[in-house]
Amino acid sequence: MTTQGSSPEAIRGVLSGDPRDVAPLLLGAVLSHRTSEGTVSVRLSEVEAYLGPKHSDQPDPGSHTYGGPTARNAPMFGPAGHLYVYFTYGMHYCANIVCGPDGVASALLLRAGEVVAGQALAQSRRRASRSPTDLASGPARLASALGLTTADSGRDALAEPFGLELPGTSAARSAVASGPRVGVAGDGGSADYPWRFWLSGDPTVSRYKAARGRTV
DNA sequence: TTATCGATCACCT
């Protein structure tokens, strides 16, 4: 009685909804990446929703697509289920899964998870890690553990060499909590945008770090 | 334990 056999088409259908509704469904899901070095799988414990510029109810100044299409954010304007990976702070990659209907440009940033397969490989990809719970506890850590770079941006997370399994019945899922997004400056990081979602009590959820104070 | 700071470059003004 699980969704293990769900087709990519069915999963893509789920992801085509509003990311704020998809987020609780994606928590507990397992994303895998197969390479010549081996396969690493991460069970997602924390995500953040970012909306496209033409979203019906509320514009999102914190989203990379707020200013319209660019070369970098192009994958977000594509179909749900594809990866959007960007490079930031001169050294880190962060990965999203595109959500919503084609062209809406919404996505879910993968903020944290538990490495459930390929721990040794994930560990070797990380600069430092004190414990297994830290392996993918943070967006750049998670992308690093999975071996994702901008070369993977735009690729389909539902097809080889990737894979996504949604969690089974609701009985297998923990409670979902939500709150303001992390590291988002300006209004987009305020309580008006409580679009960070995580599995309540999960030890792999990243430690909260407030957005850099803006000059008032 | 919490706080501060440097790294280092793609993107946008």
Added chain:
DNA sequence: GGTGATCGATAAA
């Protein structure tokens, strides 16, 4: 030319 959907080392307490 400034900033950033961050991390990890180091300092302070």
